[in-house]
Structure formats: C-alpha cells, structure tokens
Amino acid sequence: MKKQLLVATALIAAIPAAFAQTGNSRPQPVVQPHVVPLPADKPYPGTMQLKVDATDVARGIFRVRQTIPVAKPGKLTLLYPEWLPGKHAPRGAIAEMAGFKPSAGGKPLSWTRQPTDVYAFDVDVPAGVKSIDVTFDFLSPTRSSEGRVVVTPAMMNLQWEQVSLYPAGYFTRQIPVQLEVTLPDGWTGAAALDGLKISGNRYSFAPTNYEVLVDSPMFAGRHFRKWDLGQNVTLNVVADEAKYLDARPDHIARHAALVSETVALFGSRPFDRYEFLLALTDELGGIGLEHHRSSENSRSPDYFTQWDENDHIRGLLPHELVHSWNGKYRRPDKLWTPDFRTPMQGNLLWVYEGQTSYWDLVLAGRSGMQSKDMVLAEWATHAGFYSVQPGREWRAVEDTTLDPVIAARKPKPFASWARGEDYYNEGSLTWLEADLLIRQATNDAKSLDDFARAFFGGREGDWGQHAYDFDDVVAALNAVHPHDWAGFLRQRLQMPGQVAPVAGIERAGYRLAWRDAPNVYDRDRMAQAKNYDLTHSLGMTIDKDGIAGAILWDSPAFKADIVNGTKIVAVDGTSYSKDRLEAAIRAATDGKTPVRLLVERGGRYRQIDLAYHGGLRWPHLEKVGSGPDWFDRLLAPRRQL
Numbered sequence: 001m002k003k004q005l006l007v008a009t010a011l012i013a014a015i016p017a018a019f020a021q022t023g024n025s026r027p028q029p030v031v032q033p034h035v036v037p038l039p040a041d042k043p044y045p046g047t048m049q050l051k052v053d054a055t056d057v058a059r060g061i062f063r064v065r066q067t068i069p070v071a072k073p074g075k076l077t078l079l080y081p082e083w084l085p086g087k088h089a090p091r092g093a094i095a096e097m098a099g100f101k102p103s104a105g106g107k108p109l110s111w112t113r114q115p116t117d118v119y120a121f122d123v124d125v126p127a128g129v130k131s132i133d134v135t136f137d138f139l140s141p142t143r144s145s146e147g148r149v150v151v152t153p154a155m156m157n158l159q160w161e162q163v164s165l166y167p168a169g170y171f172t173r174q175i176p177v178q179l180e181v182t183l184p185d186g187w188t189g190a191a192a193l194d195g196l197k198i199s200g201n202r203y204s205f206a207p208t209n210y211e212v213l214v215d216s217p218m219f220a221g222r223h224f225r226k227w228d229l230g231q232n233v234t235l236n237v238v239a240d241e242a243k244y245l246d247a248r249p250d251h252i253a254r255h256a257a258l259v260s261e262t263v264a265l266f267g268s269r270p271f272d273r274y275e276f277l278l279a280l281t282d283e284l285g286g287i288g289l290e291h292h293r294s295s296e297n298s299r300s301p302d303y304f305t306q307w308d309e310n311d312h313i314r315g316l317l318p319h320e321l322v323h324s325w326n327g328k329y330r331r332p333d334k335l336w337t338p339d340f341r342t343p344m345q346g347n348l349l350w351v352y353e354g355q356t357s358y359w360d361l362v363l364a365g366r367s368g369m370q371s372k373d374m375v376l377a378e379w380a381t382h383a384g385f386y387s388v389q390p391g392r393e394w395r396a397v398e399d400t401t402l403d404p405v406i407a408a409r410k411p412k413p414f415a416s417w418a419r420g421e422d423y424y425n426e427g428s429l430t431w432l433e434a435d436l437l438i439r440q441a442t443n444d445a446k447s448l449d450d451f452a453r454a455f456f457g458g459r460e461g462d463w464g465q466h467a468y469d470f471d472d473v474v475a476a477l478n479a480v481h482p483h484d485w486a487g488f489l490r491q492r493l494q495m496p497g498q499v500a501p502v503a504g505i506e507r508a509g510y511r512l513a514w515r516d517a518p519n520v521y522d523r524d525r526m527a528q529a530k531n532y533d534l535t536h537s538l539g540m541t542i543d544k545d546g547i548a549g550a551i552l553w554d555s556p557a558f559k560a561d562i563v564n565g566t567k568i569v570a571v572d573g574t575s576y577s578k579d580r581l582e583a584a585i586r587a588a589t590d591g592k593t594p595v596r597l598l599v600e601r602g603g604r605y606r607q608i609d610l611a612y613h614g615g616l617r618w619p620h621l622e623k624v625g626s627g628p629d630w631f632d633r634l635l636a637p638r639r640q641l
C-alpha cells in the first residue's frame with residue numbers, strides 16, 4: 001500500500017515539469033503490478049490428472065486434457081514451463097501451444113494471458129468448483145525451420161513440459177500429478193516414471209510430482225529394443241528402421257562398462273534406476289539432454305551397425321550419464337530453481353558442463369566406448385581452437401555461461417569473436433590441468449577422481465538435489481590437495497585474455513602440434529558432416545555445397561571479405577571440390593602462389609587471391625620425450641575386470 005502511494009506522488013510531481021519543458025515529449029512508464037504468485041514450498045491441494053493423446057503421428061499434434069483441483073474460487077494462474085533445466089534458458093515451446101480452453105463441469109471459463117508474462121494464463125474459477133478441466137493442443141514442429149521435430153513416422157520424443165500446465169504459487173516438487181499417455185498402435189515407450197500400467201496402447205503411471213514428471217521424458221517408437229546394462233541402468237533404443245537395432249554383444253558390453261566405470265568413479269548412485277533413451281535417427285530433431293534418472297540422446301542411425309566409423313560420436317551417452325551426478329544431484333545453487341518460471345543463473349556451468357565434458361572423455365576412454373586416439377584427438381581439436389579463438393581476448397569463460405540465454409544456440413555471424421558456449425570444452429581442458437596438477441603434486445596418490453567421489457558422490461539412491469557454490473568447489477578441491485584453487489579457477493575461468501588452455505596437455509607429457517592431415521576426431525566429424533574444416537589454414541569451414549561458414553576472425557578468409565554464406569564457386573578457374581582446394585593450398589606453400597578462388601554472394605561474383613602460404617593445418621597431441629604418458633594412467637580402467 002505504501003509503495004503505491006509513493007508511485008502516485010511521483011507521477012503527480014512529474015506533470016508540471018512535463019509542461020514546462022520545451023524539448024520532445026517524454027512519457028513516464030506505466031507501473032506494472034507483479035501478478036503471478038511466487039512459488040512456495042507447500043503441498044498443492046490435490047493431484048493433477050494429465051492425459052496426453054499422442055496418436056496423431058501424421059500431423060505431430062498432441063492433444064492434452066488436464067484436470068486441476070482448485071481450493072478456492074477466484075483467479076487461478078496456470079503456467080506453461082518457460083525456464084527449462086538442462087537448457088539453462090527460457091526456451092519453453094509456448095509458440096507451439098494452441099487451443100487453450102479451460103472449463104468447469106462442462107462450462108467454459110474465461111481466461112486472459114498476462115501481457116508481461118506470456119507463459120502465464122489467468123483463469124476465473126467460479127464459486128463451488130472443486131476442479132477445472134483444461135484442454136489444449138501441442139502443435140509440434142513438422143519441419144526443422146519451425147523448431148525441433150519431435151514426431152516422425154517411426155518415433156516420438158514426449159517432453160511433458162510441452163504438453164502440460166502447472167498452477168503458480170507452489171514449488172513444482174509440491175504439485176502431485178498423474179500421467180496417462182496414449183501411444184500409436186504397436187509402439188513401445190520408455191521413461192523413468194514409476195508404477196507403469198499398460199492397457200492396450202495406453203500407458204498410465206503412479207502419481208509423481210510435477211518436477212519429476214518434467215524431468216522424466218519418454219521416447220516411443222515403432223522399432224524398439226532395450227538392454228540391461230547392470231546397476232539398474234537400462235539402454236532403451238528406438239530407430240528409424242528395425243535393422244539399426246542390430247547391436248553386437250561387444251557394443252552392449254562397452255555401454256555396460258561405461259556404467260560400471262561411472263559408478264566406480266563417483267562411488268554411489270544418485271538414482272534408484274536410470275533409463276538411457278536413445279534415438280538412432282536422421283529424422284527426429286537432434287538431442288542430448290540430461291535428466292536425473294534418464295537422458296534423451298540421439299545419434300545417427302548407424303550408431304551400432306557402422307561401429308568403427310562412429311567412434312567420434314560415442315561421447316554423448318557418457319556425457320549425459322555423468323550429468324546424473326554432476327548437474328542433477330549436485331547443482332549450482334543459482335541454477336536450481338523451485339519452478340520453471342524463476343530465471344536460472346548459469347555462472348557455474350564450467351563445473352556443471354565443463355567437468356562433465358572432462359569426465360565424458362575420461363570415462364569413454366576407461367570403458368572402451370571411445371579409443372584413446374579419439375579422446376586425445378578431441379582434446380587436440382578443442383586446444384587447437386582455443387589457441388586461435390580471438391574472443392578469448394575480451395570474454396571470460398564464465399561470461400559464456402550466459403550464452404544459452406543470450407544466443408539460444410542460434411548461428412552467429414562471427415562466432416570466434418563473439419564466443420559461444422565455451423564453458424564446455426575450455427572447461428574440460430581446465431579440469432584436465434587441475435587433474436594433472438593434483439596427480440603430479442601427490443605422486444599420483446590423489447587425482448580429480450577423489451574430488452569427483454567426494455563432491456558428486458552422496459548417499460546411495462538419493463535422487464534429490466544438493467546445491468553448491470564456488471566456495472564449495474574450492475573447499476572440496478583443497479580437501480583433496482591443498483592449492484590456491486580459488487586463484488586457479490578465477491584466473492582461468494573468470495578473467496579474459498588468458499593464454500591457450502594447454503597446460504594440462506603439457507603436464508600429461510604432450511604438446512599441441514600441427515600437421516597437414518586431420519586428427520581422427522576432425523577426420524571423422526568432417527566425414528559425417530560432409531564438410532571441410534579449414535579453421536587453422538584459410539580460416540573457414542566449407543560445407544558439401546561449397547558454402548563457407550565458421551569464418552575465423554582476422555583469418556585469410558575474413559580478410560578477403562568471405563562471410564558465412566559466401567559460396568566458393570571455383571578454385572583456380574575450375575569448379576570447387578574439396579580435393580581441388582586441398583591441392584591449391586598445398587601448391588601455395590611455395591611462398592609465391594596465391595590460393596585463387598571465385599566466390600559468389602547474393603548473385604555477385606568475385607575472384608580473390610588469398611596470400612596464404614602456411615599449408616594445411618590441423619591440431620594434434622604429440623608425445624614429448626620419453627617421460628611417463630599420463631594419459632595412459634588417466635584412461636586406465638578402474639572397474640573390476
């Protein structure tokens with residue numbers, strides 16, 4: 001009440017000044033009242049019923065019916081989830097929600113959307129009503145230009161935050177909800193939800209709470225197979241075609257080894273069960289999204305059937321599994337929020353994602369999911385990139401933790417200067433340095449394994465959340481090995497203008513070296529993407545159609561005004577091919593011959609001579625001297641063999 005009086009006084013006081021001035025008209029802002037109830041840690045009175053009809057595969061339309069108990073008449077604010085865990089950003093799919101119709105006892109209820117919060121719907125609840133019904137449709141994107149495709153003729157990815165609303169005013173863990181979903185005939189679904197009862201194609205689950213529901217998505221498909229990986233972990237796979245489910249026993253054994261290595265690292269499990277949801281597909285929108293007792297993963301259809309060609313993409317499942325500990329069980333305090341409306345702050349994502357990116361490679365190596373060559377090649381690629389990325393000059397790694405909010409993963413014109421979500425891979429290299437520092441200071445008696453067990457491990461089977469801050473990370477590191485960890489982390493992660501993050505590589509007995517052929521990671525990912533990554537020579541990547549992208553700031557391509565989207569039409573007067581360009585770059589190493597390109601942009605053609613004579617260059621890790629290979633120690637299996 002006092003606050004409103006003050007505002008009114010301020011407005012009145014402003015009026016004479018507005019008349020007195022002789023410049024342009026200058027309005028005052030309208031005072032917007034805060035009208036969405038803040039979340040409270042108290043039980044919601046009653047259990048929501050959520051029924052999802054997911055049978056419309058042809059159109060990708062999910063039909064939703066929700067029954068929501070209400071305690072009193074008046075305004076009820078329903079929220080569509082906005083801030084999504086794992087995305088660390090306001091990415092709720094509100095634009096795809098349509099046909100919202102609340103009713104009570106069959107009578108329509110009036111509603112309005114809050115103009116300053118488009119995720120909030122106010123419904124007028126009449127007196128005497130015990131519950132309201134809500135129906136709406138989720139119009140899932142039918143092509144990627146509309147958003148991520150979640151339904152294909154062979155599979156679907158059900159994310160409950162897309163097909164449900166929740167009442168404002170409560171912690172989501174305090175809102176009971178009971179789910180029933182109808183799948184297409186003959187399809188099988190998997191989700192980390194308990195109390196499943198199947199009746200025909202109807203799946204119903206025991207009541208849970210809304211936080212757990214949103215954290216427990218479902219993959220369903222026409223072609224489905226599952227494998228027990230031990231430790232109460234199951235690998236559930238859907239595929240575009242049945243033939244892609246043909247995994248060999250050795251493939252499954254490596255996934256089981258991954259689970260054993262991960263549990264051996266952390267010492268306990270922050271789950272009672274864990275479901276890998278894996279889609280082998282060219283059609284479903286790509287995903288790698290962590291949850292506490294499951295993860296959503298997609299890989300190319302030949303994940304199993306072309307095993308050797310897919311070494312470079314097998315880091316995803318290790319990554320998402322580690323998140324059950326690092327990210328879900330242990331969560332940065334400002335990233336944990338009581339509902340899906342409170343903004344998340346990602347400043348410690350260099351732990352959440354950075355150390356997860358470190359462990360995914362280490363555990364992939366220990367389990368045999370990936371070869372040592374591949375693990376080292378991936379670090380080489382990241383170290384190579386950060387040794388030239390100019391944006392490091394102005395932007396600290398920690399500032400890039402805001403990039404999910406700033407950029408929402410949309411393509412950038414000059415990403416190497418703007419920087420992106422660098423807390424993943426620069427974080428990984430920073431934790432490699434920390435690990436080697438501990439190992440070498442303690443004669444290999446201690447390592448980052450000890451930190452992982454102490455910090456991310458916990459009470460067996462506790463799948464709640466345990467929040468932490470920067471000081472907790474520093475204290476846990478100091479408990480393993482006393483060092484100026486606060487200074488170590490602040491300098492590398494919170495300050496811009498750092499040297500290339502290669503100290504861990506050098507401590508391991510290696511150096512970053514340059515060769516005229518790609519490392520195995522770059523080789524395989526170029527083969528899969530059908531592109532040509534010339535970041536370290538011409539300073540661009542060229543796709544299969546000759547279109548340039550990822551222009552490196554201040555590179556030869558940049559200086560020749562090549563931008564993302566410029567088409568490389570010809571090399572030395574002959575139509576572009578990867579081989580022709582490679583030959584031209586090699587020929588230019590004589591120090592005189594330019595790399596001559598014909599380029600096109602917007603219907604305008606230019607011939608350009610790139611005075612680049614450095615040859616083809618890709619980053620590699622090279623062993624130095626005859627000292628110990630610390631990578632062998634780091635990647636040695638720990639599970640009982």
Ligand SMILES: [Zn+2]
Nearest residue numbers: 319323353356
């Ligand atoms: Zn992650």
